[in-house]
Amino acid sequence: MRFTNKVAVLTAAANGIGRATAEIMAHEGATVIVVDNHQGRLDEAVPALRKIAGKGPGRVEGKLVDALDAAQVDRLVADVARDHGRIDILVNAVGGSTVIDNPQATTEQLAFADWQKLIAFNLDGTFLFTHAVIPVMKRQRSGKIVNLASIAGRGLSVNSSSAYAAAKGGIIAFTRKLAYELGPEGINVNAIAPSVTLTERIRPHWEKRSQAAQAEEIERTPLRRVAEAVDQANVICFLASADADFVTGLTIDVTGGI
Template sequence: MRFKNKIAVITGASSGIGKATATLLAKEGSTVVLNARKEEQLEAVAAEIARNYTSPLVIRGDICEALTLDRLVQKPLEQFGRIDIWINNAGGGAPAKPLEQITMTEWNEILNRNLSSVFRCCQKVATVFKQQQYGRIVNVSSLAGRDKSLLAGVDYSASKAGLIGMTRHLAALLASDNITVNTVAPGATLTERIAQRWSTLSPEAQQKIIDTIPLGRLGKPEDIAPAIAFLASDEASYITGAVIDVNGGCFMS
């Protein structure tokens, strides 16, 4: 198994891409550390993984809060003695608004949730990885950061583009310590949040979006998780600063 004896932290693990990634890593031998804000959903994911694989460590809380981040680093170290993999999946975005209607409060909230919080996570875990001389960081960006968002606004696109730039810079900074930093950029994926937004669109609007996707469908969380797992594995030990686009062909770099 690719992740036998590996300790993997996954943020935003209560549903969608985070849940699919945590389940895949656990299936392949990892002990997973699950974080999210929604306690009931998070506990349900943990119970499902425990039934089928190894019992996970659950650390509920908002990753934008310093106390949550401190616990998310310290508790795995106390219990397992190390962290090997860190998946920055938590984030969010609001439905697109006209440019002139986006307030600075909304702008700052999206940038904090999708970019600043990821920076703080990387900064914190990099200290651990440097001591170990080993670590894998995988950031979850978006098609919105490569091209434009199909369902969210300019604030979301800016935050996800910033995440790609930060990934490349961190990859260069941390490479000498045997730490890789990479990004997966999913297209529109039927997570719980996107499914709710999708249901509000007319059939015509839905078809217009589908027509922009060469493979002719929205993604599923299970389409994205294998790319994240690959970058977190030792199979990708010579890859850093990369972006893997998993978007049905919407963006071809």
């Protein structure tokens, strides 16, 4: 029970990697604040997560918040800190490449509006939630922040746009810089860089690929499969736990060896 008595705020947690992470943390005793911008997803996720928590110490709360709205983010963090007295873990899971019509656009094909949309979607929520929780964690002199980057940010994705690569590269740099800023305050900041992961959002795009394209992705992965959400969640939970107390500034590639 690595997360007993821990208060964890997870963004984009009603599905995908955030949901898989919430399942582990709820099972292992955390008070999980499930943040999402879609009420229907929350209405489905929160009861399911409460069943996973069962009769153990874990608790689950759903919060409808737009992670790109500074006022909503600040209000949510203030409410959680007031109601629970602390915030031990922040997982910034908002992001992705599919918010534009052509996630595989080359730089030449990429419209400036799509560039701006991808940069904002992948960076702004991470900044806003981090900015809001820093004073809480500094008062505690403890905390774990885990960000979601991507192998696109390493320049290793053959199917992502330059805007997505730039945004996720930004997450990697932000994580490293923040670790230097917050380490003296007892706060750990790390990230993961997933490869293709078959979440609810990505699976339809994966299934549209030809069998040859799917086989090529699998072939270039030494472990010879693509990731599931739980593969990413397991590493997030390691970084958010006491097992990683002496790990900070690191981005772990969760890619099956790519």
